[in-house]
Amino acid sequence: MALPDFLATLEKLLTAAEDAFAAAGDAPTVEAARIEFLGAKSGRLKEAQKGLGTVDKADKPAAGKRFNEVKEAIDIAFQAAQDRLEQSKQTGGGAQATGPLFDTTLPGRPLRLGHLHPITQTIEHLKEIMGRLGFSAAGGPEIEDEWHNFQALNIPPAHPARDPLENFYLSTAGVTAKQPGTGAAPLLLRSQTSTVQIRVMEKTPPPVRIISLGRVYRPDTADATHYPMFHQIEGLLIDRHVTMADLKSVLRLFARSYFGGDVHIRFRPSFFPFTEPSVEVDMSWNDSWIEMGGAGMVDPHVLQAVGYDPEEVSGFAFGLGVERVCARRHNVTDIREFYKNDVRFLEQF
Ligand code: DAH
Numbered sequence: 001m002a003l004p005d006f007l008a009t010l011e012k013l014l015t016a017a018e019d020a021f022a023a024a025g026d027a028p029t030v031e032a033a034r035i036e037f038l039g040a041k042s043g044r045l046k047e048a049q050k051g052l053g054t055v056d057k058a059d060k061p062a063a064g065k066r067f068n069e070v071k072e073a074i075d076i077a078f079q080a081a082q083d084r085l086e087q088s089k090q091t092g093g094g095a096q097a098t099g100p101l102f103d104t105t106l107p108g109r110p111l112r113l114g115h116l117h118p119i120t121q122t123i124e125h126l127k128e129i130m131g132r133l134g135f136s137a138a139g140g141p142e143i144e145d146e147w148h149n150f151q152a153l154n155i156p157p158a159h160p161a162r163d164p165l166e167n168f169y170l171s172t173a174g175v176t177a178k179q180p181g182t183g184a185a186p187l188l189l190r191s192q193t194s195t196v197q198i199r200v201m202e203k204t205p206p207p208v209r210i211i212s213l214g215r216v217y218r219p220d221t222a223d224a225t226h227y228p229m230f231h232q233i234e235g236l237l238i239d240r241h242v243t244m245a246d247l248k249s250v251l252r253l254f255a256r257s258y259f260g261g262d263v264h265i266r267f268r269p270s271f272f273p274f275t276e277p278s279v280e281v282d283m284s285w286n287d288s289w290i291e292m293g294g295a296g297m298v299d300p301h302v303l304q305a306v307g308y309d310p311e312e313v314s315g316f317a318f319g320l321g322v323e324r325v326c327a328r329r330h331n332v333t334d335i336r337e338f339y340k341n342d343v344r345f346l347e348q349f
Contacts, residue, residue: 001051003059010070013037013048021077030081037074045071118349119231119338122326123213126233129257130211133250135235138210140196142217143170143187148195152305153274161273167191168217189217193234194274194319197298200236201306206313207239213322224334231322238298238308238315244277247295247316255283259329270294274302275317283328290328293320 020033037044048067055063091101116124127137140148146162155161168189196212212234220226237246248267255263266289267279275296282289295318300310323335330349332338337345 001054003055003063006051006055006059006063007066009048009051010066013044014070014073017044017074018077021074021081024081027085030078030085033081034078038078045074115347115349117338117346118326118330119322121349122322122329123231123233126213126254126258126322126325127211129254130233130235132257133253135209135211135237138196138200138212139214140190140193140199140212142190142215144190144195145185145187148198149188149190149192152198152302153194154299154301154305155273159273161191166218168219191218192216192319193232194317196234197236197274197302197317198306201238201303201308206308206315207237208315209237209239211235222336224336225324227323227335227339229339230335232293233320233322233325235318236298236315237317238303238313240313242297242314242316244297244316247297247318250316251281251295251318258325259283259285267295270296272296274299276300281318281320283325285328290324292324292328293318295319 017033017037020037021030024030024033035043039046048070052060052063052067087101115121131137149155149167150159150162151157160166168191170187170189193212193214193216196210196214200208200210200212214231215229216232217229220228222228235250237250248265252265255265262285264284266282266284268282270278270280272278272294275294276299278294278296281292281295283292284290295316298315298317303310303313303315323338326332326338327335
């Protein structure tokens with residue numbers, strides 16, 4: 001055989017072998033290709049080797065050299081096919097996986113998006129409901145003076161609600177009195193959002209129709225229904241001829257919007273220094289009554305403290321616990337869950 005013919009046969013053989021091994025996607029196909037090209041008895045390489053004997057003597061070294069190169073290249077192609085199969089087995093890829101290890105066409109893993117905290121969601125929801133009833137949102141500071149937290153709300157200096165064991169007083173060295181009647185002006189973390197009633201009425205002439213939602217602080221031991229920091233929703237409506245019936249209507253509308261149509265409310269006589277008469281507000285759901293907070297008709301002393309004329313205007317106020325209404329609606333039995341920051345709890349809202 002002439003050298004060029006022999007070399008051409010080798011090239012064809014090499015191309016065919018490399019194609020066959022590259023395309024082989026499973027063990028039986030690789031094995032079939034091995035037998036076809038590298039088979040010891042009648043493989044195509046063996047056949048080509050026979051041709052080597054027929055090449056002219058002078059061309060033998062060149063022909064032999066190329067033959068060895070081709071044999072080595074086919075061995076490498078075979079080895080590569082085997083390695084590939086082994087890898088796809090380890091990465092769990094199917095027998096068909098012939099591509100690179102990292103499949104860039106796979107869809108990505110979805111990113112986990114966070115969401116608002118359940119209490120924040122509740123605050124937004126309550127604002128929305130009360131907004132529909134014509135109440136706008138007002139705010140005030142969490143660090144308060146005694147005037148707004150107590151005095152203007154008809155809680156005199158000797159009142160037990162001012163007890164240091166019931167409040168978080170702050171060190172106030174160097175602070176001077178800004179409000180009338182507050183003496184040395186201790187500051188404290190506000191214990192109720194009723195403070196905002198005073199702040200709004202001091203600045204705004206009647207009529208007033210506001211809600212205020214925010215944090216309040218009390219040195220309570222944390223248990224299933226108490227936490228040293230919690231949230232209240234405060235409502236205040238001041239106008240001419242406001243009655244207790246208006247208060248009850250607003251609270252009933254509020255409860256039905258938030259919990260659903262089958263909720264009832266009831267008032268129990270109570271006492272708060274800043275309302276007269278005062279009531280505890282209970283809401284029923286599935287045959288049990290839950291205490292949600294307090295309410296009443298704004299005491300004339302409070303109206304006087306902010307410069308309103310109690311002969312001209314009257315009003316109602318209420319203060320409910322945000323954690324309580326949220327827990328009730330979502331069947332949460334322990335309000336401490338809201339502040340553990342356990343994602344397994346939070347992601348359910
Ligand atoms: N401030 C009261 C508390 O924290 C709740 C409250 C009761 C608010 C009656 C009111 C009210 O506005 O009229 O316990």
